[in-house]
Each structure stands twice: as structure tokens, then as C-alpha cells.
Amino acid sequence: MSSASGRHKPSWSASASTVVANNAAGYHDLKIDGYSSIKDGIPVGMPIKSSPFSVGGYRWRISFFPNGDNSARAALGCVSLFLFLDEDVADPVPVTAQFEFAFMGQERASLFGNRKRTEKKLWSSSATQGSVTVRCDAVVFKEFLAEEPVSPATFVSVPPSDLHRHLADLLETKKGADVVFKVRREKFAAHRCVLAARSPVFSAELFGAMKESHTAADVVQVNDMEAPVFKALLCFLYTDSLPEMRKGDEDVMCQHLLVAADRYDLERLKLVCESKLCEYIDVGTAATILTLAEQHHCIGLKKACFNFLGDLAKLRAVMASDGFKHLSRSCPSIKKDLVSMLEP
Numbered sequence: 001m002s003s004a005s006g007r008h009k010p011s012w013s014a015s016a017s018t019v020v021a022n023n024a025a026g027y028h029d030l031k032i033d034g035y036s037s038i039k040d041g042i043p044v045g046m047p048i049k050s051s052p053f054s055v056g057g058y059r060w061r062i063s064f065f066p067n068g069d070n071s072a073r074a075a076l077g078c079v080s081l082f083l084f085l086d087e088d089v090a091d092p093v094p095v096t097a098q099f100e101f102a103f104m105g106q107e108r109a110s111l112f113g114n115r116k117r118t119e120k121k122l123w124s125s126s127a128t129q130g131s132v133t134v135r136c137d138a139v140v141f142k143e144f145l146a147e148e149p150v151s152p153a154t155f156v157s158v159p160p161s162d163l164h165r166h167l168a169d170l171l172e173t174k175k176g177a178d179v180v181f182k183v184r185r186e187k188f189a190a191h192r193c194v195l196a197a198r199s200p201v202f203s204a205e206l207f208g209a210m211k212e213s214h215t216a217a218d219v220v221q222v223n224d225m226e227a228p229v230f231k232a233l234l235c236f237l238y239t240d241s242l243p244e245m246r247k248g249d250e251d252v253m254c255q256h257l258l259v260a261a262d263r264y265d266l267e268r269l270k271l272v273c274e275s276k277l278c279e280y281i282d283v284g285t286a287a288t289i290l291t292l293a294e295q296h297h298c299i300g301l302k303k304a305c306f307n308f309l310g311d312l313a314k315l316r317a318v319m320a321s322d323g324f325k326h327l328s329r330s331c332p333s334i335k336k337d338l339v340s341m342l343e344p
Contacts, residue, residue: 056140287323
């Protein structure tokens, strides 16, 4: 039994980012001349409002209550100060602000609010008899951002992978090929390890329980497939992409390749063919493609066909085609579904 010290330690990765506040700051001075007279002439709960001022793209005002905003404040000889938005702000985007009130020459008080209407109070009982100036310093937070770390200078440029090109050359030159496939009258040399790595069916045929008693020089016969289709299949196995095809041949080739992909359990190739065939669905091909989709369990392609046939005029035209006759024989349940779509 191995000791704990012999176990592999987990690998660790480290990263960091910096959160910064995108904000705007400003201040406004509210000067009140003849403070004593104003205080005596203004009842409890009545404010003096500053002129509007802008900070962070929003319009603000200060409300100053010389005798407090309610009787409890007045009984304590306090004043009340409010900072509020002088405009409507659409929810659910609140305005967040940090602000300080101070009678000039006295200590400050820091307050923080994040409501649509930001209101905080500061009390003072030492206002002078003459002129009083109240300063409000405000910082409006617009958003908090996580800064991307600065990438170091790049001295080496790494090109994209060209493995597919090298494997394509290997297929074309037949260098090291150790198996030959005969399709109709054509022969194709290939590499067992490449095919086995790409397809579980080829792996079983060439190395597993399905392996036949072939020598290295034997030829593997491929039935029920055309030579151009097998050639395109090999191209995909080596390069993970389809060969160039003429536009007029692409839909038919993709139908045959889809069948081959299902045969050799090549899910990605099957999906590539499904995607391309979705572009070729029309009145003349819909029945044939739908039959193919049903027989080879192509869910996405089948949905695309039914989406096209949702137009009743197109459905009637398809049902009059030769392809629909084949669909009726091969997939009676699909025919039943299509006929039911015509019912009122």
C-alpha cells in the first residue's frame, strides 16, 4: 500500500482581477444669509431647498430644515439635512451615492445611500446667528467593473494547429498505410490506427472482436457504398472536415455521408451532414430528407423538415411528389403524422 506522502498532489492554478468603481464626484455649497431670522420665520417641517446641481449625470438638491423635519427634531434643537434626486430614475437601476454634509468650519459626517430617493439626516445645534454655509460632497457610483489583467508583451507567435494538413498528406501519400479497402472497383489505402482512433466501428473491425482473419496485405471489402462517398468519409476521418464539393452535388453527397456516418458511428460527421441538409429542404427534397432523418434518428433534421411542412401549401405539394410515396412505404407513422396536419 502506498503511503499518503506518495500520492500525487493536486495541481493549482492562480489568477487575479481588480474591481474598480466607475464614479463621479462633486460638491455643492448651500449658503443661508440671515440664518437666525430665517430660522425664526420657518415652521417645523418646512425645508429650504438648494438650487439644482449635477453630479454623476444626475440632478440633485439639498433640503435643509432649520427647525428639523418633525417636532421631535425641533424639540432637540436640531436641524435636518436631506440629499435627494431631483429627477425620476427608472427602476430597477438604482442610484448609489456616498455623501458628506458639513457646516463649513465644523466636523463632517459621512453617509451612504443606494435608494432611488436618497435621504439621510445630520443634526447640529451650534449654527451661528449670521450666515450659514452647508457643504454637501457627493460621490455617485455608476458601476463596478472588474478590470482585465494587462497581458504581457508577446514575443512569440504560435500558429494554429496544422495537424489536419499533415494527416491529409499522410492519406494522400499512403506513407505507412497498412490496410486497403475495396469499394466497388476502387481501392483506398489507409492507416489502421487512424481509423480505429476515429471510429469505434473501425476499431472493432480492425483490432477488436469483429477483426477478420486478414493479413497486412489483405483487402477489406466495403459493400453498399459508392467509392466517392468512401473517399469523402476517409477525408473527414483524417482532417475532421468535408472535402470540397460542387454545389449541385453537395445535397446528395451529404445524404450518402449521413448514412455512412451512422454506419461507422461518427456522430460529428452525422451532425455536419444534418446541418447542411437543413439548407436543402424544399418541396422536391423534403420527403426524401425526412425519410432519411427518420431512419437514421436525426432529431434536428426531422424537426427542420416538419417546420418546413408546417406550411400547408408546401405540405400538399410534397404529398404529391414521388418522394412521398417512398416515405409512405418506409415510414408509415410519419405519413400518418403528416396527414393529420391537414385535418381541420
